[in-house]
Amino acid sequence: MFAALDPSVGAALIPALFVATAMAFGLAALSAAIARVACFSPVLATAGGVLAAAAGVGLVVGAGTATASGGQVLGLTPMALHYDGLSGAFLIALGLSSAAASLSVVGEKPRSRLEGIAYPLFLMSILMVLGASNAFAFLLAWESMALLSAVLVFGLRPSRAVVSAGNLYLAMTHVATAAILVGFALLAWATGSLDFAAWHIAVPSIAPVTRDAALLLTLIGFATKAGAFPLHIWLPRAHPVAPSHVSAVMSGVMIKTGIYGLVRIGVDVMGGGPDWLGLLVLALGGISAVMGVLYALMQHDLKRLLAFHSIENIGIILIGVGSAMLLQAHGATQLAALALAAALFHSINHAAFKTLLFLGAGAVVHATGLRDLNRLGGLARKMPVTALAFGIGAAAISGLPPLNGFASEWLTFQALLGAAGTVAISPALRFAAAATIGALALTTALAVACFVKATGVTFLGLPRSSAASTAHEATKPERAAMALLAFACVALGLGAGPAASALLTVSRSVIRVDQAAASLPAVTSGPRTGDVASYAALAIGLLLIVAIGFVALLVRSRRAARRVDTWTCGIAPKAAFQYTATSYAKPIRLFFRRILLPEREIRVEYHEGTHFPASIRYRSEITLILEDRVFGPTHALSLRAANFARRLQGGAIQLYIAYSVLAVFILLLWAR
Amino acid sequence: MNMLDVTTGATAVAMAAIQLVIFVAFAPLLTATIRRTKARLQSRRGPGLLQPYRDLAKWWGKAPLESNASGPVARHAPAVVLACILAAGLLVPFAAGRAPLGAWGDLFVVVGLLAAARFALALAALDTGSAFGGMGSSRDVAISALAEPGLVLALAGVALAAGSSDLGVMSMFGLSQGIGLLGPAHLLAAAAFAIVIVAETGHQPVDNPDTHLELTMVHEGMLLEASGRSLATLVFASEFKLVVLATVFSAAFLPFGAATEFAPAPILLGLVVGLVKLFVVGQVLALLDGSVAKMRILGLPDLLGLASLLALTGLAMQVLLP
Numbered sequence: 001m002f003a004a005l006d007p008s009v010g011a012a013l014i015p016a017l018f019v020a021t022a023m024a025f026g027l028a029a030l031s032a033a034i035a036r037v038a039c040f041s042p043v044l045a046t047a048g049g050v051l052a053a054a055a056g057v058g059l060v061v062g063a064g065t066a067t068a069s070g071g072q073v074l075g076l077t078p079m080a081l082h083y084d085g086l087s088g089a090f091l092i093a094l095g096l097s098s099a100a101a102s103l104s105v106v107g108e109k110p111r112s113r114l115e116g117i118a119y120p121l122f123l124m125s126i127l128m129v130l131g132a133s134n135a136f137a138f139l140l141a142w143e144s145m146a147l148l149s150a151v152l153v154f155g156l157r158p159s160r161a162v163v164s165a166g167n168l169y170l171a172m173t174h175v176a177t178a179a180i181l182v183g184f185a186l187l188a189w190a191t192g193s194l195d196f197a198a199w200h201i202a203v204p205s206i207a208p209v210t211r212d213a214a215l216l217l218t219l220i221g222f223a224t225k226a227g228a229f230p231l232h233i234w235l236p237r238a239h240p241v242a243p244s245h246v247s248a249v250m251s252g253v254m255i256k257t258g259i260y261g262l263v264r265i266g267v268d269v270m271g272g273g274p275d276w277l278g279l280l281v282l283a284l285g286g287i288s289a290v291m292g293v294l295y296a297l298m299q300h301d302l303k304r305l306l307a308f309h310s311i312e313n314i315g316i317i318l319i320g321v322g323s324a325m326l327l328q329a330h331g332a333t334q335l336a337a338l339a340l341a342a343a344l345f346h347s348i349n350h351a352a353f354k355t356l357l358f359l360g361a362g363a364v365v366h367a368t369g370l371r372d373l374n375r376l377g378g379l380a381r382k383m384p385v386t387a388l389a390f391g392i393g394a395a396a397i398s399g400l401p402p403l404n405g406f407a408s409e410w411l412t413f414q415a416l417l418g419a420a421g422t423v424a425i426s427p428a429l430r431f432a433a434a435a436t437i438g439a440l441a442l443t444t445a446l447a448v449a450c451f452v453k454a455t456g457v458t459f460l461g462l463p464r465s466s467a468a469s470t471a472h473e474a475t476k477p478e479r480a481a482m483a484l485l486a487f488a489c490v491a492l493g494l495g496a497g498p499a500a501s502a503l504l505t506v507s508r509s510v511i512r513v514d515q516a517a518a519s520l521p522a523v524t525s526g527p528r529t530g531d532v533a534s535y536a537a538l539a540i541g542l543l544l545i546v547a548i549g550f551v552a553l554l555v556r557s558r559r560a561a562r563r564v565d566t567w568t569c570g571i572a573p574k575a576a577f578q579y580t581a582t583s584y585a586k587p588i589r590l591f592f593r594r595i596l597l598p599e600r601e602i603r604v605e606y607h608e609g610t611h612f613p614a615s616i617r618y619r620s621e622i623t624l625i626l627e628d629r630v631f632g633p634t635h636a637l638s639l640r641a642a643n644f645a646r647r648l649q650g651g652a653i654q655l656y657i658a659y660s661v662l663a664v665f666i667l668l669l670w671a672r
Numbered sequence: 673m674n675m676l677d678v679t680t681g682a683t684a685v686a687m688a689a690i691q692l693v694i695f696v697a698f699a700p701l702l703t704a705t706i707r708r709t710k711a712r713l714q715s716r717r718g719p720g721l722l723q724p725y726r727d728l729a730k731w732w733g734k735a736p737l738e739s740n741a742s743g744p745v746a747r748h749a750p751a752v753v754l755a756c757i758l759a760a761g762l763l764v765p766f767a768a769g770r771a772p773l774g775a776w777g778d779l780f781v782v783v784g785l786l787a788a789a790r791f792a793l794a795l796a797a798l799d800t801g802s803a804f805g806g807m808g809s810s811r812d813v814a815i816s817a818l819a820e821p822g823l824v825l826a827l828a829g830v831a832l833a834a835g836s837s838d839l840g841v842m843s844m845f846g847l848s849q850g851i852g853l854l855g856p857a858h859l860l861a862a863a864a865f866a867i868v869i870v871a872e873t874g875h876q877p878v879d880n881p882d883t884h885l886e887l888t889m890v891h892e893g894m895l896l897e898a899s900g901r902s903l904a905t906l907v908f909a910s911e912f913k914l915v916v917l918a919t920v921f922s923a924a925f926l927p928f929g930a931a932t933e934f935a936p937a938p939i940l941l942g943l944v945v946g947l948v949k950l951f952v953v954g955q956v957l958a959l960l961d962g963s964v965a966k967m968r969i970l971g972l973p974d975l976l977g978l979a980s981l982l983a984l985t986g987l988a989m990q991v992l993l994p
Binding site: 381391400441540573588592 | 787972
């Protein structure tokens with residue numbers, strides 16, 4: 001039906017969709033402010049999300065653009081928006097995630113009115129970030145996004161732990177903004193303009209040193225926001241403390257704005273940097289992926305586990321972006337487009353399954369009041385819909401065919417293999433790409449382990465606490481939201497062929513290469529001809545469905561199953577006999593002990609005068625090497641330095657006058 | 673007809689059906705030959721070659737038992753496990769240089785399908801609330817995580833040389849290279865993959881396929897609560913997985929003997945050679961089973977890390993040395 005539309009009608013539709021999206025988010029904020037209509041706020045935000053996704057699809061498929069600019073303030077244009085295919089890809093992520101997250105809280109009262117207002121505005125600020133077409137507008141939207149998300153993290157009456165997490169988040173996000181600001185200032189100084197389009201035209205005239213410095217600074221900023229490994233420390237602390245639907249959008253979309261910024265500035269505007277920058281991004285990606293999933297495996301707080309998994313997925317996306325930059329720097333532009341398409345696809349896919357998993361975790365927290373996996377279990381019986389949806393999300397994030405996560409990881413593997421095989425780049429860089437294949441393989445296998453643990457320990461087996469045994473199913477809106485996202489995971493998986501080819505078109509226009517098809521490895525729907533590697537997503541999906549159905553029919557016994565107790569060596573089964581999240585991760589904890597530096601403590605108390613234990617306490621912790629060994633000591637050192645500096649502040653007026661005199665004296669000496 | 677590009681439509685379906693039937697028929701036999709050799713090495717006579725078939729038939733006829741703790745996951749997981757592994761079997765070239773459904777997916781799809789099977793089985797093992805299930809499941813996913821980089825890197829090395837990650841292209845490339853294929857990089861990758869096969873199929877020194885000593889079980893631990901047709905399905909799936917992995921090995925690393933043209937005689941020859949190669953891989957595993965002691969689980973990172981390192985060295989030679 002839509003294909004029959006006149007293209008110009010479609011082009012006119014897209015700006016209208018943007019106006020409608022912004023209005024929906026704005027009205028949602030407004031209605032949240034008025035108590036009598038506050039209940040409409042999530043509905044409006046949901047509508048905004050749907051509209052944003054529609055606009056994104058329009059931009060990606062139609063490859064059109066939408067532009068708007070507002071009035072000038074002091075010679076600056078705070079409202080300069082330009083949405084293109086690249087924005088469109090991230091708009092789909094925003095739309096999917098925010099529509100489902102908002103839907104899940106329909107009919108629920110927010111923790112506070114402030115939160116109700118801040119949430120739609122937060123979504124709006126992301127919408128603005130994705131379209132900002134000059135540095136000023138970008139930073140304005142970026143900072144609004146940072147502050148509004150901080151408001152959502154803090155809530156109205158934060159506990160001490162929340163304040164500490166929130167402060168860390170505020171500090172890190174401002175480090176990010178500062179780095180981006182300085183980077184942008186360098187570029188503005190070199191080009192005499194704030195406009196991204198003008199920067200792009202002026203790129204050849206920028207001195208390489210300035211360009212590289214600006215790229216490095218923006219990379220630091222964007223990688224911090226994205227939560228890439230050495231700069232990630234805020235993420236696992238800030239995400240879990242926010243309400244679940246907010247955590248979902250933060251993990252699903254907000255950290256992706258860092259990726260968006262990196263691609264927009266590094267790949268699109270600056271047309272690629274030096275090759276060491278691409279290598280750096282590739283390395284950041286590989287390290288984030290492996291470390292993210294290793295730390296996620298060690299968590300037994302469900303939301304914290306999911307937050308660490310965001311670091312892993314950002315790593316996978318960065319591997320795609322890094323390969324794209326590396327290949328772009330050496331002129332292998334078609335392969336670069338493939339790598340970028342992989343990154344964009346994984347960004348959208350991650351928005352779908354991470355939002356789903358956070359909403360599932362939220363439903364579990366509502367139902368049991370628990371986030372500790374070691375006290376959950378057996379929830380599938382009480383909340384089957386949540387369990388099924390969470391299971392689909394878990395399979396998708398683990399990169400299993402035929403779901404969406406596999407398709408984008410397949411593309412990432414192909415991009416790496418292409419980079420390792422191309423003669424355009426130097427052997428050392430090719431080896432780096434080849435080695436990253438190993439890191440990615442390790443990551444996906446560890447992700448399987450992690451999500452078997454998260455799903456199995458939460459939903460299967462016997463309940464490990466009374467709260468878990470008396471759980472109840474999620475609310476209707478929550479179930480609807482999770483069903484929507486689970487459907488998206490399946491649809492993006494089976495429809496990966498068209499989705500990937502549309503995103504490849506977008507990537508090619510971002511990198512500015514010929515749209516005419518070079519024979520690249522491709523996700524297709526049906527079998528292809530020729531020698532290029534392919535993944536026939538729809539065909540494999542249907543094959544699996546048919547095969548599972550057939551085997552299931554065959555296996556189903558005509559005789560009814562007899563119910564028996566699980567074999568526990570002759571004793572009556574107890575929930576405590578089951579593996580917990582901590583014990584499940586033990587082999588991996590020991591395998592990677594040199595990285596994870598685990599500690600354990602077993603304290604046994606005996607009955608008086610016997611060898612029968614009265615109580616056994618077991619504690620097992622890992623060392624977060626960066627936090628405990630780098631940031632912690634640095635923090636302590638700076639506090640000590642500050643304490644020392646305090647001695648200078650004697651409080652006596654004579655002392656301060658003496659300082660002034662001394663300063664003047666030194667200045668005079670220096671100026672002589 | 674030169675290359676086997678005709679594997680679309682009806683031909684593909686026919687080839688898929690033939691390959692499926694052969695794999696299904698011979699998978700238990702492969703296990704039987706391994707057990708037989710292992711028994712001989714231990715100076716036992718061992719069960720007859722038909723014993724795995726008899727076992728499957730016995731379980732197939734039994735009434736199922738289900739744990740009070742378990743639900744739909746444990747009930748339906750066996751079908752998912754077997755379906756994923758069967759599908760993977762159709763993507764691997766066996767008798768010819770091209771797989772029946774080779775145009776549907778490449779080596780990463782095969783790896784992905786095996787991961788999906790592992791996911792379903794590991795999850796089902798947690799559904800029964802058994803400590804042994806958890807033990808097997810947690811060990812299995814951990815060992816597979818260690819094995820995965822070696823598996824993928826070894827295959828990536830061949831893919832890099834062949835210019836495509838399509839297993840059919842890789843196999844045809846090997847056939848076109850003849851004996852010259854067996855360069856140092858190729859042999860390193862093959863060695864890495866061989867170690868991975870041992871780990872992935874649960875043979876010594878990683879796992880003992882015949883053990884039922886509770887504290888040392890890996891794969892068997894996950895099957896402990898399965899019964900009747902579910903047990904038969906899962907056991908058969910693991911026998912089938914060995915066939916798939918051994919076929920991937922021979923297609924990527926030793927494709928010699930496979931048909932390069934689409935005619936009855938070469939295909940038939942390829943079939944026979946393929947079965948012989950399967951038998952040889954099985955005998956090597958049996959030799960290991962009979963002669964090597966099981967490693968401590970903490971020693972596995974060294975063994976499987978070695979596989980990854982070998983594969984990575986192979987890749988380095990390919991990329992860095994002109």
